[in-house]
Amino acid sequence: MHMARQEPGNPHVSAIAEQLGISASTVSKVINGRPGVAAKTRRRVEKALADQGYAHPLVSTKIAQTIELVVDYIANNGTIEMIRYASxxxxxxxxxxxxTQTDHQRRAEECLRGIIDRNPLGVITQMSSIDQKGKNVLKARGIPLVAVDPVDLVNDEDMSITLDNWTGGYQAAKCLLDAGHRRIGVIAGPANVQSAQARLAGYRAALAAIGASLPSSMVLQGDYLPDRGYQAACDLLDRAHPPTAILACNDLTAVNIYRAARERGLEPGQDLSVVGFDNVYPSSYLMPALTTVDQPFDLMARMAVGMILDARQGKEFQRHVVMPTRLVSRHSVVNLTHASHLQSESRVQEAAQ
Structure with a gap:
């Protein structure tokens, strides 16, 4: 007697059923999208199929006419802009x-289960990540996934929209260098986030281009959120030789640099130069208005929605897109080459004493 050979990526229904302690007909219902299976059991079957590399899309009785946007948290650091434009x-x-918020990944698995239950037309992640098992589950259900500003490296088969963060960092640092600044502090983004590391590399490259360097002591770790940005700004400004300018990993951090400076009698745009990143509210409304690097959130959201629609329709399209950055010059950078501003550096040092 000859046993039927199991093809890679297509496990036997009976094997999955035995593994989970359920009937083969229940597994078949999940694969074919039929009703009559409890949500919890359906998720167990889908996970088992994904874990074993099930290669064919699972049939669904109904695709919700929605797009799911997944973020780790909602703050005024680009996530609100993405929500606005994606909607x-x-x-x-x-x-x-x-x-959907993953609460800094603490509820990621729960969020994924919710997405599967809702069965949206597609999923967009922003500064968040879905692990490979999660990607396999979405793929098995035929749900397209687009990563905007991905946290991790993406595979060829993924779909992604990435900002040219390196060039944005270079533009921000060059703006300060052209204004005569050499003692520059940096409040960087999360060490485990691709965009933050690319921006930092761009800062370093701009200094290297003029034969200068960025001492590690002048680079403090932020996390794109207010509290750590504020504490880092206080640290830099309280030094015996504080920086004359600070590069902020995002605009939300820049707002808190303004706060720390004013608490020390320093006026941003006069005694201290600040450059942000994102160009989101309230950067243009600050006093002085913040010089920053613009992220084209509108265009990024439009492309992400378009990718999902194209994927659903089986069209050919570019799966990986890198968006350009643009420096928006306002009034938060002091030009030290102008004689009227030569006193700026001494005032910063006086405030630190």
């Missing part, structure tokens, strides 16, 4: 937008 472009396509 706009989803609505233009006749779709709704659902926003």
């Amino acid at each position: 706009k472009w989803a609505l233009d396509a006749g779709l709704a937008l659902t926003v």
Whole structure:
């Protein structure tokens, strides 16, 4: 007697059923999208299929006319802009937008289960990540996934929209260097986030281009959120030889540099130069208005929605896109080459004493 050979990526229904202690008909219902299976059991079957590399999309009885936007948290650091524009472009396509927070990845698995239950038209992640098992589950359900500003490296088969963070960092640092600054502090983004490391590399490259360097003591770790940015700014400004300028990993950090400076009698744009990153509210409304690097959130959201629609329709399209950056010059950078501002450096040092 000859046993039927199991093809790679297509496990036997009976084997999955035995593994989970359920009937083969239940597994078959999940694969074919039929009703009559409890949500918890359906998720167990889908996970087992994904773990064993099930290669064919799972059939669904109904695809929700929504796009799911997954973020680790919501703050005024780009996530709000993405929500605004993704909802706009989803609505233009006749779709709704659902926003899911993973609570800094602490509830990532729970969020993924919710996405599977809702069965959206597609998923967009922003500064968040779905692990390979999660990607396999989405793939098995035929749900397209687009990573915007991905945290980790992406594979060829993934879909991604990435900002040219390195060039943005270079532009920000060059702006300060052209204004005569050499003692520059940096409040960097999270060490485990690709965008933050690319921006930091861009800062370093701009200094290297003029034969200068960025001492490690002048680079403090932030996390794109207010508290650590504020503490880092206090640390830099309280030194015996504080920086004349600070590069902020994002605009939210820059707002807290302004706060720390004013607490020490320093006026941003006069006694201390600050450059942000993102160009989100309230950067243009600060006093002085913040010089920053613009992220084209509108275009990024439009492209992400378009990728999902193209994937659903089986169209050919570019799966990986890198978006350009643009420096927006406002009034937060002091030009030290102008005689009227030569006293700026001494005032910063006086405030630190």
